[in-house]
Amino acid sequence: MLHIALMASENRAAFALSRDYPGGRKGFVAAMNQTAKKLKMLHSHFFDPTGLSPLNVSTARDLTLLARAAYRYPEIREYATAHQKLVLCGDGPLMYHNTDPLVYDASWHVLMQKTGFTNEAGHCLIIVTMVQGHPMLFVLLGAPGRHAHFKDAAALRKWLFKKPTLHR
Template sequence: MAMMQVIRRVAVGFLLGMWLSFAHAAGPGVRSEAYLAVDAQTLAVLAQHGNPEEPRPIASITKLLTALVVLDAQQPLDERITITHADYDRIKGTRSPLSAGTQLTRSEALKVALMASDNRAAMALARHYPGGQAAFVRAMNVKAKMLGMRHSRFVDPAGLSPENVASMADLVRLVRAAYQHPLIRDYSTQEETVVRTRSGLVRFRSTNALVRNDSMPVALQKTGYTREAGRCLALVTPVKGRPTIFVLLNSWGKYTRIADAKRLRYWLETGKPLPARAQQGGRRTG
């Protein structure tokens, strides 16, 4: 009888171990076409799907590089800049509350570009750079090379063009550099801000529902979307107490990238798939 109990315990333990191994091997259940999770300090790869060196359109994740170039120039953040028709989107036809003639500080423009992914704000920041937008785009590509982004190319500061491309490994380098700037961390993770436009006060909200939800801490983030890039997300979040960089590219649904980030973090923390009830949260992702 005692021998049978021992055999039964061994069998149960074996089956449980097999089940846990299968659950971990099954992966986090991420539905984005490609993803990469990397320790922000050691750059150790924690999870990966897809070729990390393949250049892909990255849409508005571009604006993290735009922010770095703006800050490198050390132009006054309290200086007022003016939105003009030159800042309007001629590629995708996106809209913005920042109508021509609106004046806002460079700081406000940087904040709404990072937090609300406003394209006119990003274009205006580039146009007010020494030498104008052409010089700004050149500086973007120089900065990318300095960061070791070997598979990247940039042609506009907002991420509207599908010719703005980078690999997931490049985006890890970009996010890591942006994470060193407290201002970028702060602006990219604010829930909302109010800006005075020609039409009056306008409230801008974050394009990332995670910053309005307590289910997952976010230390830095940037969303992106174009038809060519799909829905994308880059962020920094703690995993087992360590800052970790997530890059998720070409998510198939409007809310998928948000749920994918939660799935990936939970899996890295526990080795288990995220329960279905915990995959909800956040109403808008832009």
């Protein structure tokens, strides 16, 4: 469930994971908010496990903190960058695909990613990719169109490659 939630933005999988968490969905969301507090995500609050509720709020700064923490887990990086996953279920096999087209482009060398969309937030992308030999984290929020966040990431990456040297 975690694999397809991260890779394919499968919200039903995230919801299912929360159902079996100690304390159920309420306990899961409480743990999400506890983790946000622990990570010093000062402007984030979660209301549901999927990220679909307009009551879920965050900022680019807070999502940067979350992405840096998530990057420490090899399974998260692996699942988030997988191209596809076959899931066997009662109704037969289902094939899920990554929602981020950049993971299919070898020149991007995507190390971690997560896409998202709500009407309130627009199209969003968190991606870690190699730029001039350094892992770079982009947090792009509020893109107006279905592919605008990917185009914005490409433009940002292109601009960074033109810089003579990158300083950390």
